[in-house]
Amino acid sequence: MTVLPYLVAGWIFLVGVYGLVTSRNLIHAVGCLAVAQSSTYVLLLAVGYRRGGTAPVFSDVPPDRRVVDPVVQALALTDIVVGATVTALLLALVVQLRKRHGTVDPDALSDLKG
Amino acid sequence: MSPRGRLGLFLAGAAVVAALFTVACLGLPPFGGAHHPYGDRAVRAAVRHHTSNAIASVNFDQRALDTLGEETILFSAVLGAVVLLRQTADERRHTPAPAAVRPPIRRFGLLMLPVALAVGLYVVAHGQLSPGGGFQGGVVVATALHLLYIAADYRALERVRPLRPYEIGEAVGEAAYVITGLAAVLAGSAFLANVLPYGTFATLSSGGTVPLLNAAVGMEVACGVVVLLAQFLDQAVQIEGADGGGSDDDGPRGPGRRERA
Numbered sequence: 001m002t003v004l005p006y007l008v009a010g011w012i013f014l015v016g017v018y019g020l021v022t023s024r025n026l027i028h029a030v031g032c033l034a035v036a037q038s039s040t041y042v043l044l045l046a047v048g049y050r051r052g053g054t055a056p057v058f059s060d061v062p063p064d065r066r067v068v069d070p071v072v073q074a075l076a077l078t079d080i081v082v083g084a085t086v087t088a089l090l091l092a093l094v095v096q097l098r099k100r101h102g103t104v105d106p107d108a109l110s111d112l113k114g
Numbered sequence: 115m116s117p118r119g120r121l122g123l124f125l126a127g128a129a130v131v132a133a134l135f136t137v138a139c140l141g142l143p144p145f146g147g148a149h150h151p152y153g154d155r156a157v158r159a160a161v162r163h164h165t166s167n168a169i170a171s172v173n174f175d176q177r178a179l180d181t182l183g184e185e186t187i188l189f190s191a192v193l194g195a196v197v198l199l200r201q202t203a204d205e206r207r208h209t210p211a212p213a214a215v216r217p218p219i220r221r222f223g224l225l226m227l228p229v230a231l232a233v234g235l236y237v238v239a240h241g242q243l244s245p246g247g248g249f250q251g252g253v254v255v256a257t258a259l260h261l262l263y264i265a266a267d268y269r270a271l272e273r274v275r276p277l278r279p280y281e282i283g284e285a286v287g288e289a290a291y292v293i294t295g296l297a298a299v300l301a302g303s304a305f306l307a308n309v310l311p312y313g314t315f316a317t318l319s320s321g322g323t324v325p326l327l328n329a330a331v332g333m334e335v336a337c338g339v340v341v342l343l344a345q346f347l348d349q350a351v352q353i354e355g356a357d358g359g360g361s362d363d364d365g366p367r368g369p370g371r372r373e374r375a
Contacts, residue, residue, distance in 0.1 A: 002146070006139035014128050021124040022117070048153065051146035056157060056168035059243050059316050063161045069153030070160070070168035077173060078184050081249055085191030088342055092198040095349055107117075 005046035013039035026094045026104040030087055037083045041076050048072030164312035165321040170241050174327040178306040182291055185331055189288050192338040199345040205353050213267045223265020230258035238332035242321035248328040252335025259340060268351050277344055280337040287334025294326050 016036025023029040048069030054061060056070035098104050143149060160171035173181050201207060234254030241247030263271040295306035303309045313320035
C-alpha cells in the first residue's frame with residue numbers, strides 16, 4: 001500500500017470538513033478547520049519521504065547521507081505558521097461575535113443586525 | 115438548510131472528493147521513492163552554503179523572499195487580532211485581584227521560566243545547525259514568559275510584559291529582515307541573497323545570512339506571540355462589558371479563574 005499515507009491525509013481533511021459542517025459551536029469549528037488544515041502537513045511530509053532517509057540536518061551525518069526532501073519540510077513550516085495565524089484571527093472574531101450576538105452557535109447567527 | 119440536509123450534501127461532496135483524491139494519489143510518485151529532484155538540489159545548495167540544516171537553508175537562503183511573506187502574514191495577523199480585540203467604548207478595564215498560588219506551582223514555574231527562556235534562545239541561535247529556528251524558538255520564548263502567569267498572577271505577567279516594547283520589537287524584527295535583504299542589494303547582489311561569508315560548516319557562525327534572518331524572525335515571532343496572547347488574556351482577565359456582562363460570565367476571570375487553594 002504505497003498510497004496509504006496520501007489517503008490518510010485525504011481522510012484527515014474530510015474528517016475536519018465533516019466537523020466544520022456539523023459544528024454547533026464556532027470554537028469547535030475553528031478547531032475542525034485546524035484539523036482539516038493539518039492534513040496538508042501529512043500530505044507534504046508523505047510526498048517528501050524517502051525510504052531509509054533521515055532528517056536533512058547535516059550537523060552529525062555526512063552530507064552524502066540519504067535524507068528526506070527538505071523542500072516540503074520547509075513548506076510544512078510555512079503551513080504551520082499560516083495555520084496558527086489563521087486560527088488566532090478566527091478565534092478573535094469568535095470572541096467579538098460572542099460579545100455582539102451573545103452566542104457562538106453558527107445556526108443562531110442568521111439574524112441581520114444594523 | 116436543515117442539519118440533516120447539510121450532512122447529506124457534505125456526504126455527497128465528500129464521496130466525490132474522496133474518489134477524485136484517491137485517483138490523484140494513485141497517479142502520484144510512489145511513497146518513499148528515491149526520485150526527489152528538488153530535494154537533491156536543495157541539499158546540494160545547502161551544503162554549498164555551509165548550512166547544515168537544509169530546511170533552514172531552504173527557508174532563509176534559497177527562498178528567503180517567501181519567508182519574508184510568511185513573516186508578513188504573521189505580522190498582519192497579530193495586527194488584525196489587536197484591532198479585533200481592542201477595548202471598545204462600552205467596555206471598561208478592571209484590575210484583576212492578586213491571587214494566591216500553591217507553593218509547588220510557584221516554585222516549578224519560577225524554576226522553569228529561565229530554563230524555557232534559554233531553550234527558546236538556543237533554538238533561535240542554532241536554527242542553521244539543528245532543527246529549529248526563528249519561528250519555533252520565538253514561540254518557545256513567548257511561551258516561557260507566560261509561565262509567570264501560571265507561577266504568579268496576571269499582574270506579575272504585566273510587569274515583565276509592558277506591551278509597548280514588544281509591539282516595537284515585533285516591528286523591528288520585521289524591519290530587520292527587510293534591511294538584511296536590502297544590505298545584500300547594497301553589497302551588489304540580489305535582494306535577500308546570501309552575501310556574508312559562509313563560515314565553517316556545522317559551526318554557530320556558519321550559513322552566512324541564515325542566522326541573522328533567524329534572529330530577526332525569532333524576535334518578530336516572540337514579540338508577536340506575546341502581543342497576540344496579551345490581547346486574548348486581556349479579554350479574558352481584564353476587559354468587561356458595560357453591563358458587567360460580555361466576556362464576564364463565561365470567561366475564566368478574577369480570583370477563581372484557575373483552580374487555587
